[in-house]
Amino acid sequence: MDFAWSDEQQAFRQKLRDFLADNLPDDWEKFSEHGPASPALTAFAREFCGKLAENGMLFPHWPKELGGEGLGPWEQQILAEEMWSAGEPRGGQYMNVNWIGPTLDRYGTPEQKAQYLKPITDGATLWCQGFSEPDAGSDLASLRTRAELVDSNYVINGQKIWTSYAGLADTCFLLTRTSDDRKKGITILLVPMDTPGITVRQIPSLVGEGDIHEVFFDDVTVPEGARFGEEGQAWEIIAYSLRNERLGVPRFSLARAALDRAVAMLQERGEFSGEIVRAEAARCAAACDASQIACYALVQKRVDGEQIGAESSSARYAVVQCERAVCEFVIEYVPEALAGASPYLKMHHQRGIVAGVASGAAEIQLNIIASDVLELPREPR
Amino acid sequence: MELALNEDQTQILDFIDSLAKPYASVPMHDVSYALTSDDLDNELAENGFLDVMSVEELGPVTAALVVEKLARLPFALESAASALVRSLIDPDLPRPLCLVEEGRLNRPVRFLRPGASVVVVGPSGVRSFTASEELIAPPQEDTLYAYPVAFLTGLPDALTSHDIAAEEVQRAWRVALAAETAGLLGAALESLTTYLSERKQFGRPLATFQALRHRLAETQVLTNGVYWMALKAAGTGDPADAALAALHAQDAAKRVGYDYHQLMGGMGMTLEHPMHLWTYRLKLLTAELGGRGSQALAAADAIWG
Numbered sequence: 001m002d003f004a005w006s007d008e009q010q011a012f013r014q015k016l017r018d019f020l021a022d023n024l025p026d027d028w029e030k031f032s033e034h035g036p037a038s039p040a041l042t043a044f045a046r047e048f049c050g051k052l053a054e055n056g057m058l059f060p061h062w063p064k065e066l067g068g069e070g071l072g073p074w075e076q077q078i079l080a081e082e083m084w085s086a087g088e089p090r091g092g093q094y095m096n097v098n099w100i101g102p103t104l105d106r107y108g109t110p111e112q113k114a115q116y117l118k119p120i121t122d123g124a125t126l127w128c129q130g131f132s133e134p135d136a137g138s139d140l141a142s143l144r145t146r147a148e149l150v151d152s153n154y155v156i157n158g159q160k161i162w163t164s165y166a167g168l169a170d171t172c173f174l175l176t177r178t179s180d181d182r183k184k185g186i187t188i189l190l191v192p193m194d195t196p197g198i199t200v201r202q203i204p205s206l207v208g209e210g211d212i213h214e215v216f217f218d219d220v221t222v223p224e225g226a227r228f229g230e231e232g233q234a235w236e237i238i239a240y241s242l243r244n245e246r247l248g249v250p251r252f253s254l255a256r257a258a259l260d261r262a263v264a265m266l267q268e269r270g271e272f273s274g275e276i277v278r279a280e281a282a283r284c285a286a287a288c289d290a291s292q293i294a295c296y297a298l299v300q301k302r303v304d305g306e307q308i309g310a311e312s313s314s315a316r317y318a319v320v321q322c323e324r325a326v327c328e329f330v331i332e333y334v335p336e337a338l339a340g341a342s343p344y345l346k347m348h349h350q351r352g353i354v355a356g357v358a359s360g361a362a363e364i365q366l367n368i369i370a371s372d373v374l375e376l377p378r379e380p381r
Numbered sequence: 382m383e384l385a386l387n388e389d390q391t392q393i394l395d396f397i398d399s400l401a402k403p404y405a406s407v408p409m410h411d412v413s414y415a416l417t418s419d420d421l422d423n424e425l426a427e428n429g430f431l432d433v434m435s436v437e438e439l440g441p442v443t444a445a446l447v448v449e450k451l452a453r454l455p456f457a458l459e460s461a462a463s464a465l466v467r468s469l470i471d472p473d474l475p476r477p478l479c480l481v482e483e484g485r486l487n488r489p490v491r492f493l494r495p496g497a498s499v500v501v502v503g504p505s506g507v508r509s510f511t512a513s514e515e516l517i518a519p520p521q522e523d524t525l526y527a528y529p530v531a532f533l534t535g536l537p538d539a540l541t542s543h544d545i546a547a548e549e550v551q552r553a554w555r556v557a558l559a560a561e562t563a564g565l566l567g568a569a570l571e572s573l574t575t576y577l578s579e580r581k582q583f584g585r586p587l588a589t590f591q592a593l594r595h596r597l598a599e600t601q602v603l604t605n606g607v608y609w610m611a612l613k614a615a616g617t618g619d620p621a622d623a624a625l626a627a628l629h630a631q632d633a634a635k636r637v638g639y640d641y642h643q644l645m646g647g648m649g650m651t652l653e654h655p656m657h658l659w660t661y662r663l664k665l666l667t668a669e670l671g672g673r674g675s676q677a678l679a680a681a682d683a684i685w686g
Contacts, residue, residue: 001390001442002383003616009382074382263685272685279677285684286629289622290606293613297605300384317602367591369598374574376588376597 012075016057016082023051024089032087033343035208035350037165042126042210045091049123052090058123059097066105067121073302077250077295085253087347092127092165094249096120099241100127100173107229107237112190116171128165128193130174130215131238133158138361140175141183141235145217147176149224154189156197156220164358166200166213169193175238178231186234189226197221208350242359250295251319251355255326256288258348262326262334265342277333284325291318310372313365320362323355384609390443393433397450400424404456412652414661415527416456425451426476431463435472441465445560445615449608452564453571455658457528459492461557465615466500469553470507470543474498479512480554481533488668489530493517499533501540502550508540527661552620555627555676558669559611562630565666566604566637569659573597573641576654580645593644600640603633624680631673634663 005013025031034040052058061076062068069075080098083090090097101120104113119125136143145158156176166172172191179185193200197220205212229237263281266272272281294315298308330337330345337345356362370376386394404421425431434444444464451460459477467478477492483503493499497512518532574597577588587593610626638660642649649656670676 001386001612001616003442003613005382260685267685275674275678278681278685279674281685282625282628282677282680283632285621285680286610286625286632289613289625290603290610290629293609294602294605296382297384297609300382304385311605314598314602314605317599318606321602363595366595366598369601370588370594374570374597374601376574376594377578377586379589379591379594380585 009074009078012060012071013078013082016079019052019055019057020082020086020089023048024086028087028089029343029347032089032347033208035211036088036091037167038208038210039168041089041091042165042168045089045093045126046124048089049093051123053121053123059101059121062097062101066101066117073299077299081250081253084250085257087254087344088351092169093120093123093125095127095129095165096125098249103237103241106240107233109225111225112228116190119170125171126165126169127171127173128163128169128213128215130160130163130166130172130191132160132162134161137162138364141186143175143177143186145174145176147178147187147189149178152224153221154224154226156189156191156217156222158217160215160217161213162203163200163213163215164211166193166215167202167210172198172215173228175234181232183235184232187231188228188234188237189222190228191220191222191226195220195222206350207354249319249359250292251352252288252291252295252322254348255322255352256285256292258330258345258352259284259288259326261342261344262330262337265334265337271333280329280333284322284329287318287322287325291315291322294318310368313360313368314373316359317362317365317369320356320365323352327352386446389439390446393430393439393443394446394450396428397425397430397447400428400430401451401454404454407455407655407658414523414525414652414657415529416658417458417529418456421454421456422458422476425458425460426463431460431476432468432472434464435468441556441615441618442612445556445612448557448560449564449567449611452561452662453568455568455655457491457658457662461561462500462554465557465560466550466553469545469550470500470509474500474509475511480550482670485671486533486536489520489524489526489665490533491528491530491665493531493533494529500543500550501536502547502554504547507543507545507547507550509543510537510540513537525657525661526665527658528665530665548620551670551679552618552623554670555623555679556611556614558666559607559614559623559626559630562634562663562666563604563608563611565659565663566600566607566630566633569637569641569656569663570597570600570604572654572656572659573644576645576648576656580648587644596640596644600633600637603629603636607633619683621680621683624676624683627670628673628676628680631667631669631676634667635673638664638667 060069060071064070133143147154147156174189174191178187197218199216201214203212301308433439434441448461448464451458462478462480463476475498477497479490479493479497479499483501495514499512500509518534520530580587607630614622614626648654
């Protein structure tokens with residue numbers, strides 16, 4: 001075991017920091033107050049990700065045969081940490097390089113790879129996840145948006161909700177029901193968002209402008225070739241994808257950076273000498289460290305080529321705890337931050353508060369830990 | 382960054398498993414407040430398991446792994462201070478090693494007995510002496526802590542000064558505290574999950590009730606965090622990492638100390654179940670080094686000045 005970064009890894013981190021320093025605008029902190037899915041940030045991200053791609057930093061962790069540098073999971077982690085603590089200038093495109101690309105590579109047809117991978121590697125496209133529905137949130141397997149195969153086309157009818165990035169996304173990674181066999185009846189379709197019959201309505205949110213939507217599908221017709229994987233294979237595919245997704249967002253980096261920022265504000269005005277505030281800040285730092293090292297243990301598994309299982313739920317629950325601790329610390333000790341005094345802390349808060357809900361509710365993670373990490377007998381259904 | 386166990390570490394932990402196998406469970410009908418074994422202690426010391434920190438290719442992370450592993454046993458062993466602190470002060474100090482804080486000499490001292498090395502750490506530096514009968518007062522006979530404890534009645538006139546900063550010993554002490562806590566938390570959780578998976582009420586195992594499952598799952602998250610933070614702190618040697626690991630460890634210990642007995646109901650109040658052998662060690666560890674508040678302030682000092 002060695003807890004130190006290699007010289008190469010440190011150099012890689014420095015290269016990313018230099019790139020960020022050179023390519024983020026002077027008013028970036030104020031600018032990043034725009035929500036991660038806002039029109040302003042989405043437009044900025046298209047330009048920024050293009051530059052990342054030109055410099056080999058958009059997907060350096062991908063294998064060489066996919067156009068990446070083949071750098072591996074630790075470098076993916078470093079990349080994600082630096083981007084996320086800078087306020088995620090990639091916007092929703094972080095999903096592309098974390099899991100959509102790798103999932104396309106693993107399960108996609110040659111035609112799908114040819115159609116979708118290039119725009120991802122150019123840094124020029126945005127995806128959204130059509131998962132949750134009004135009656136299928138945490139209980140995702142009860143989703144009802146139906147896709148019927150009619151003459152070599154799927155005809156889709158139904159509704160999705162709380163869909164991030166839907167307003168400006170080019171493509172939807174859509175979960176549909178093709179049979180009534182609960183988890184085995186769910187099928188993924190890759191649906192261009194400009195397909196006739198799709199209506200997107202934005203839902204005002206705490207997370208910021210343009211983030212959350214409801215999406216309606218009225219007789220939306222896509223060719224059979226839009227099916228991703230086999231009919232009924234969705235659950236297996238998204239289990240694979242979400243394991244990547246849960247690990248892919250190093251929220252602890254932004255939380256810790258936000259904590260340091262809040263402490264600096266307190267120090268500046270001489271309000272960081274009391275024992276209570278110092279102890280509270282230390283607890284937040286411990287929560288950040290606990291979640292970071294739990295995630296690192298999973299990155300190691302990835303390095304070793306091991307399957308990441310339910311432990312990812314444990315790491316993600318730790319991440320939720322750290323986000324919550326820092327969000328609450330900021331409001332208690334630097335309340336003015338969210339009212340104009342610190343765009344950075346406001347930005348952190350808006351990203352932090354969704355930690356326990358996005359990619360599966362925190363309570364679902366506890367259920368998974370109970371059943372699959374602690375191996376407790378299952379609850380009766 | 383490499384977080385997988387190396388071959389040496391795997392081998393050492395396997396050796397310990399075989400050596401400690403006869404001590405992995407509580408002897409039949411034993412209802413002690415504390416369990417100790419001189420035989421196991423001697424075997425561990427003789428086989429060098431408590432000296433791995435000084436071996437270049439093993440070092441402090443391996444020492445922390447050893448401490449974590451040994452703390453899982455129902456038997457209380459003086460391993461943490463010996464394995465993670467002693468070599469910094471004087472590798473030849475006779476065991477057991479008792480770490481005490483200057484200014485807090487009235488606390489129960491773990492493993493204190495005649496012949497033990499007592500190290501006093503504080504503003505006057507790092508000083509040690511060999512405990513003698515007249516400096517030791519026994520605790521009440523049925524003390525609840527699952528360690529052998531005793532009290533110091535005072536300090537001898539002469540102590541040996543050591544050429545090491547008190548802060549460095551406190552750092553290593555925090556790592557030792559975190560590593561031992563990690564093992565205790567892991568063993569207590571394992572014992573509890575077994576009990577709750579078997580014990581049936583309302584016609585089904587208690588572990589099938591979500592009210593209990595979520596509390597168990599939350600403590601799994603804490604336990605995992607303490608384990609990794611302890612190893613990281615051992616590996617980096619950074620004072621901030623050590624303070625954060627000790628803080629998280631004491632916070633976790635405090636969180637589970639009550640819950641684990643509560644979730645076991647009546648059985649949790651008996652000595653027939655060994656839970657107290659882990660939880661009452663955890664409880665005493667929450668008082669170590671000034672308690673959670675002191676670790677938090679030490680962490681804040683180390684991080685933000």
